[in-house]
Amino acid sequence: MKRLPGGILPSEITPREVFLSRRSLLAGALAGGASAVLPEAHAADGSPLPRLQYTVNSQYSVREQPTSYADITSYNNFYEFGTDKSDPKQNAHTLRPRPWSVTVTGEAEKTGTFHLEDILRPHPLEERIYRFRCVEAWSMVIPWVGFPLADLIKRFQPTSRAKYVEFTTLYDVNQMPGERYPILPWPYVEGLRMDEAMHPLTLLVVGLYGSVLPNQDGAPLRLIVPWKYGFKSVKSIVKIGFTEQQPRNTWNVVAPDEYGFYANVNPHVDHPRWSQATERVIGKGLFARQPTLMFNGYANEVAHLYQGMDLRRYF
Ligand SMILES: Nc1nc2c(c(=O)[nH]1)N[C@H]1C(S)=C(S)[C@@H](COP(=O)(O)O)O[C@H]1N2
Numbered sequence: 001m002k003r004l005p006g007g008i009l010p011s012e013i014t015p016r017e018v019f020l021s022r023r024s025l026l027a028g029a030l031a032g033g034a035s036a037v038l039p040e041a042h043a044a045d046g047s048p049l050p051r052l053q054y055t056v057n058s059q060y061s062v063r064e065q066p067t068s069y070a071d072i073t074s075y076n077n078f079y080e081f082g083t084d085k086s087d088p089k090q091n092a093h094t095l096r097p098r099p100w101s102v103t104v105t106g107e108a109e110k111t112g113t114f115h116l117e118d119i120l121r122p123h124p125l126e127e128r129i130y131r132f133r134c135v136e137a138w139s140m141v142i143p144w145v146g147f148p149l150a151d152l153i154k155r156f157q158p159t160s161r162a163k164y165v166e167f168t169t170l171y172d173v174n175q176m177p178g179e180r181y182p183i184l185p186w187p188y189v190e191g192l193r194m195d196e197a198m199h200p201l202t203l204l205v206v207g208l209y210g211s212v213l214p215n216q217d218g219a220p221l222r223l224i225v226p227w228k229y230g231f232k233s234v235k236s237i238v239k240i241g242f243t244e245q246q247p248r249n250t251w252n253v254v255a256p257d258e259y260g261f262y263a264n265v266n267p268h269v270d271h272p273r274w275s276q277a278t279e280r281v282i283g284k285g286l287f288a289r290q291p292t293l294m295f296n297g298y299a300n301e302v303a304h305l306y307q308g309m310d311l312r313r314y315f
């Protein structure tokens, strides 16, 4: 999709009526910047997804041309809906992303179960265009809409014992039919070290291309850690836990020799079954490959987190 000057996509231009009604809806929030209130209607039936209010964060965005919306929403990994790239788009209509709640547990002053609205309300949304690199050696460039995970973590006041953050996907075989089969140990879980979770690049995402996330991309709330392989970016989160011990993470449990806890994008450490030196660029044809960058191109921002660590051992 073509970008207009100022980084505005043609699809972001809303009819005046829509803009005006949204304005009155969000009047309170607008004074202090747009707040993360998801529109009421959250379609799972293929009708257009509601637009979000957000500011464009160009400081944290790459300059590359984003992958098309069609590719981002039809070439997915979401094993709860099947193992083929085309399965999630076809099957994820059974997920009901509203109403939704998130349980916060563990080593924090404030814990409990919260409506998604209450989780999101204080957080202004930003659009950030990030590189996305899957461990299977393909990549995309994606305009996410979300807010820093760090801002959410601070609200729950983790204690000094909280060394890690664990994220859990919904476990409900009625909404996620793939969970009936032992493809992975369900529910899908992931984790970050606290300093990774607090890094300003780490996002909680609610939208894509300016609209509410489609189910196949992890509605209504998913993680994005742009310097790590895609499997760290857990989808449809229902639980956030603060832990003292390193959490288990699904792909490491399944194949510990192939997938580590850190999963930092690293062209110098190959997967046991394939090279990580280059990547296929989705949307540019089967043969368009480009070199993979250390920490997926975010080395200046994140390399200090791993100073002194042997990245071959902690892969
Ligand atoms: N719950 C859950 N989260 C998940 C996965 C999954 O199968 N289940 N797949 C992961 C993998 S391997 C990748 S590459 C990304 C894909 O995100 P996308 O489909 O939005 O591009 O989601 C990650 N998060």
Ligand SMILES: [Mo]
Pocket (backbone or CB within 6 Å): 077, 133, 134, 135, 136, 229, 230, 231
């Ligand atoms: Mo992936």
